[in-house]
Amino acid sequence: MSQFLQYAVSGLSIGALYSLVALGLVLIYRSTRILNFGHGDIATVGTFFAFTLLSHNYSWQMAFPPALILGAVLAMIFYFVILIPAQRRNATQLGQIILTVGLSLILQGLVAYFWGTEPQSFPFPLSDTKTWKVYKDVVISELSLGALAIGLVGSLILFFLVQKTRLGLAMRAVSENLPAAQTLGIPTRRVLSLSWGLAAFLGVLAGIFLAPALLLDPFFMLEPFLKGFAAAVLGGLNSLPGAIAGGLILGVAESLAGGYVTVAFKNTLAFIVIIVVLLIRPEGLLGKEFIERV
């Protein structure tokens, strides 16, 4: 029993970070129907930037905010400089998705150029060996607790922003019916660019908390990105609460599968989840089915 709980606790903390990645993907997808393949790489750039600042002896308070902002700015630049001109030239949905793949490859190249491909360990203020007892012999490390907390806080802030603020209302309006939002005077491009920035912000946040457990190399976000994608599909690609639920469920499932079946199985699970969801419930757990008007 306590072993089961131990797996569940570790699963929840990694799942909270998958949720953050998934939220970023869903935020973009629901408003533009674009699956952002560059999401993980923007997070990588932000995380590497934080790494550089930390290794120059800046405190984390000084290092993390600029890294988060850098990620957001990168995403907004991509939106304004690449996507909007492409849309003006009537780029198809698929074409725009390919552009995000291009963004991903370019960023990977830049990261490899500036920071090298040698895996490095990320100096982090939270330790993964210092642990607390949760229940009997179930323990949680400081790092895991931090991840869980940041996932929770990130989700709550996003919820508050989307549900309770005027910007959030405008964001929901734009994602539900862009032409109608425009005729009400909502500057849809500005709103969408903020969605891109916010999504990248959440991605970098996840990256910073994932890096200490993984080694930092130009491709370290690839796996979390795919997991976040699986979580988003599981929850429903257009549902923000779905992304959170999907991330937590995937994290726990993966941890249990790793513990009880085999560690080799851990990464396969995400893809099995994608396939099963698409076959059985394509709209995901909490997603509303899209009804395209003919």
Add this chain to the structure above:
Amino acid sequence: MALNRVNLSVTEKSIMGIIGPNGSGKTTLFNCLTGIYHPDRGDILFEGKSVRNLSPDRIAARGIARTFQNLRLFMNMSTLDNLLLGRHLRFNKNPLYPLFRIRKEEIRHREWVEGIIDFLDLQAYRNSRVADCPYGVQKRIELGRALALEPRLLLLDEPISGLTSEEKEESAYLITEIRGRFEVTILLVEHDLRIASRLSDTMTALYYGQKLAEGSPDEVKRNPEVIRAYLGDD
């Protein structure tokens, strides 16, 4: 070509009806006026200034609001949220302002929106999801959302089509009320010739992207070309 050499002018605070059979370019005209399409040639002046190349949100900011022939509401939101979105432009734009005055400003806009809810008799649907409301109610919500912008020019695209005859009478009454109460100029696209001529001060008939006739409703209705276009089409 969807519209060719169509030349119109509307007097402030009047109601102009635009009639014509299907495909005559009525909705295209609205799409040009609201920046969804940009005309290849010609110009669109609103209060003396060109709005021809402006984006839809800029045009809305100039004071032009519209409804759509096929409703374009935010179906998964409440009636209240739909109407509040119409107030978007009226919120204070100073980024620091909301920090201090957010409650007060929110209350002011809520009150404004409540006024519209009373006027359009939407009290029972205030917190309903729009998708769950009957069609006639959805039409009124869309009208309310356009009014929430406090426009000086209101474009109504077939405001009474698809309604029951009782609802049609109600809506016709509302439209005449709106002009007086909100001091707004109205352009009205309507299929129903009888109601359109009753509501309009002046009328313009379009036919395959060309202007066929304009004048008082009676003049237009009696115009032999208009009669031929209508009879020929039906």
